[in-house]
Amino acid sequence: xxLVLSIANQKGGVGKTTTAINLASSLSYLGKKVLLIDLDxxxxxxxxxxxxxxxxxASVFDCLTEEASLPEAILHTDSPNIDVLPARTVVxxxxxxxxxxxxxxxxxxxxxxxxxxxxxxxLIDCPPSLGFVTINAMVASDGIIIPVQCxxxxxxxxxxxxxxxxxxQSKKKVNMETLTIFGVLLTMLDTRSxxxxxxxxxxxxxxxxxxxxxxxxxxxxxxxxxxxxxxxxEFSPKSKSSLGYRLLAKEVITRHDEA
Numbered sequence: 343x344x345l346v347l348s349i350a351n352q353k354g355g356v357g358k359t360t361t362a363i364n365l366a367s368s369l370s371y372l373g374k375k376v377l378l379i380d381l382d383x384x385x386x387x388x389x390x391x392x393x394x395x396x397x398x399x400a401s402v403f404d405c406l407t408e409e410a411s412l413p414e415a416i417l418h419t420d421s422p423n424i425d426v427l428p429a430r431t432v433v434x435x436x437x438x439x440x441x442x443x444x445x446x447x448x449x450x451x452x453x454x455x456x457x458x459x460x461x462x463x464x465l466i467d468c469p470p471s472l473g474f475v476t477i478n479a480m481v482a483s484d485g486i487i488i489p490v491q492c493x494x495x496x497x498x499x500x501x502x503x504x505x506x507x508x509x510x511q512s513k514k515k516v517n518m519e520t521l522t523i524f525g526v527l528l529t530m531l532d533t534r535s536x537x538x539x540x541x542x543x544x545x546x547x548x549x550x551x552x553x554x555x556x557x558x559x560x561x562x563x564x565x566x567x568x569x570x571x572x573x574x575x576e577f578s579p580k581s582k583s584s585l586g587y588r589l590l591a592k593e594v595i596t597r598h599d600e601a
Contacts, residue, residue, distance in 0.1 A: 344377075345598050346454065346464040347524055348483040353499050354470035356491040357529035359386045360564055360574070362467035364584070365487075367573035368591035370423035374462040377416070379450075380429035381479055383436075387467045388428040391419055392571045401430045405453050406478060407439045412453040425461075440474040447474070447513060451482040463594075472506045480510040485524030490545055492531040492538040492557070497548065523549075525597065527590065529558040556590040558583060 349362045359382060366378045379402055380387040385395055398417055400410035405427070417426050440446050458464065466479045480486065486507060490496050511521045526549045532538045546553050559582045567577035575584045 344458050344461045344464055345485070346458070346466070346483045347485050347487050347594075348466040348468050348476075348479040349487045349489065350468040350476060350479065350503065351488055351490070351500075352470055352472050352476070352503055353491075357489045357527075357558065358382070358470070359390065359467050360568070361487065361489050361527060361529065361558070361587075361590075362387050362465050363390045363573045364575050364587040365591055365594065366424055366463075366465050367421070367575040368587045369463055369594070370421050371575070371588070372591055372595065373423070374595070375423050375460065377425050377427065377457065377461045377464045379427040379464065379466040379479075381475055382429060382467050382469045383431065384469075385429040385431050386568070388426065389571055390568055390573065391424070391426050393417060393419070393426060393428055395428070395430055398428055402427045403430060403436050406436065406449050406475065408443070408449065411456070413456050416457065437474050440478070447477050447481050447510075450478040454482050463598075472502065477506070477510060480507065480521060481513060483521060485522045487525050487527055488523065489527045489529045490541075491529055492541045494537065494541075496541045497544060523552050525594070526553045527556070527558065528553065530560045531557050532560045554590060554593050556586055556593055558586040558590070 349358050351358060366376045369376050381402055388395060400415035404410035405412045405415055415427055417428055419426055468476045468479050514521050528542055528545060561581055561583040563578040563581035564574045564583050567574035570577055574581060575587055578584055
C-alpha cells in the first residue's frame with residue numbers, strides 16, 4: 343500500500359512546495375512511483391514540474407468540487423516515475439463549494455482510493471492555511487511532514503497546526519485509520535548564522551525524534567530551479583539543496599519501511 347504524506351504548515355515561505363517537488367523527484371530517482379498532488383492555490387508545484395497551467399482540462403479543485411474524477415485529472419510528466427494532479431490559480435469560491443458537501447472532509451480521501459494502489463508515495467503540497475482544503479489533505483493522508491524554516495519565529499503558529507492535526511486524527515479514528523506526524527523538516531538553514539542553529543536546537547527539543555536528520559540549507563539553486571520550472575535535483579544535481587533532498591528521500595523510505 344502506498345504512503346500518503348501531506349506537506350503542511352500554515353505559515354507561508356517555509357519550503358512546502360520546494361520540499362514537495364524535490365522529494366518527489368528524489369524518490370523517483372530511487373525507483374519509487376510518485377503522485378504529486380498540488381493543493382496550493384498558487385499552483386507553484388504544477389509550474390515547477392514543467393506543466394503549463396493552461397494545458398489541462400481538470401485540476402485537483404475540480405476533483406474537490408466533484409466536477410471531475412481524480413483519475414481523469416492526473417497528468418504524466420517527463421519523469422517515468424512521477425505523475426501530477428495539477429492545480430489552477432483561479433479557484434474562487436472553492437471553500438464555499440466544499441462546505442456544502444455533507445462529506446466535505448473526506449472528498450480527497452474518497453477520490454484517492456481509485457488510484458492509490460498505483461503509487462509507492464503520494465505527496466500533497468498544502469496551501470498556507472488550515473481551511474477545508476488542508477483538512478481534506480490531512481484526512482486523505484497517513485502522515486504529515488512539517489517544514490520549519492530555520493529563522494526567527496519558526497515555531498510561531500505551530501500550536502494551531504498541531505491542534506488541527508489532533509482534530510483530524512479524531513476524524514480518522516472513526517474509520518479505524520491513523521494520522522501521524524511523519525517528520526519535521528528543517529529548511530533554509532543559513533550556516534553562517536548562529537540564530538539558524540538556535541532554531542534547530544529549539545525544534546529538536548520540542549519534536550525530538552520526529553525531526554529528520556537531514557537539514558535543507560539555504561541555497562540559490564532552489565530559486566533558480568523554480569525560475570526554470572524544474573526541481574533543483576534536476577537543475578543542479580550537485581548543489582547542497584539537491585543532495586539534501588536526496589538524503590531526505592532515503593530517510594523517508596527508511597521510516598516508511600520501519601513503520
